[in-house]
Amino acid sequence: MSFLYPRLLSGQAAPLHERYRYLTVTELADLAGTGHASAVYVATGGDRVPETKLEELRVLVISLAREAGFPGESDRERRALFDRRLATAVHASMGLAPAEAASGDVWAFVALVLLPDISYWRYPRPPGDRVLGTDLTRHVVGRMWWRAQLIHSPDDPDPYAAMSILGEDAFDRIYSRRRALGGSPYLVKEILKVWDGLDLQGLPYRETLEDFLKRLLRLAPFVLFESLAPDVLHGELRAIAKETMTAVMEASEAGSHEIRHKIEVAFGS
Structure with missing residues (x-):
């Protein structure tokens, strides 16, 4: 009630x-x-x-x-x-x-x-x-x-288990973009699932998350995230995360072999 x-x-x-x-x-x-x-x-x-x-x-x-x-x-x-x-x-x-x-x-x-x-x-x-x-x-x-x-x-044994995945600063970065991203619990929960499963391999946390969110924002006018099935949305977010990690490592002048290795480790592939 x-x-x-x-x-x-x-x-x-x-x-x-x-x-x-x-x-x-x-x-x-x-x-x-x-x-x-x-x-x-x-x-x-x-x-x-x-x-x-x-x-x-x-x-x-x-x-x-x-x-x-x-x-x-x-x-x-x-x-x-x-x-x-x-x-x-x-x-x-x-x-x-x-x-x-x-x-x-x-x-x-x-x-x-x-x-x-x-x-x-x-x-x-x-x-x-x-x-x-x-x-x-x-x-x-x-x-x-x-x-x-x-x-x-609400259907999970611990409905608030995801509370500790992101710190306050990281969560605020998502919620501050709520008109495009943060207003959708469905999307936010999928973001958390993807992010929680990543091994960033020493990449700068804030910079990597910021790049990831910017890429999502660029897609938001063209993709109705709420309409995607969970497995499809999860796959799309993983693909964006890979693009993000690649871009961040390229900006730091990492070599192609190092980038490929870190991506494989991060995504278990």
Whole structure:
């Protein structure tokens, strides 16, 4: 069952952010709540999320954050683990439809009203897009919900197993191209399957992924990826990955024998 969530419009969210960014985590915890006088709901059918569910969500996220050091200091590794657990938890528990999750105002409410202490602990004195929902690829909670949405495989024993295949930076590179690529869970999951099976043989990770995505983007206007059968799509993506690895190695002036060997190793052929 999906719910409608409160929305905090930009006129109310921006002043809160300006105030909250200078408060302590303890002060922000005292300001957290399940409602706001200025919050609104979209004027469509659907059940509004119960207050008890919002309370449960807050308790759940705080428990995950405590494992990562909240409210004190943390480190990069524990923050990354927190993010992955947060993605799974909010996607599995919030009952959000994608159309509702596409609203930045929903995520502004979550960050500034329900979880202000978590938001500003995870990103101390953050730029506005981390909490306001103006860019969902950057939002402290919203980006993680979408990350889980795009890799979620409900028929698998572990529906979120693909969460750890790509790091945050790599995933953001896909999601930032969502109009052509990142908006399709079907395509993203196939990208992850191909990418997870590659042995890059010491090639620069970021450069290789960037080249791979650029090649996909060039095809996007001409290929309806959603219409391809899984085995066909998988084969197309592997072919693009081979082109990418070849191009990256040629740019580094690798010899033809070395390129052929690395391609064989990478693709098991």
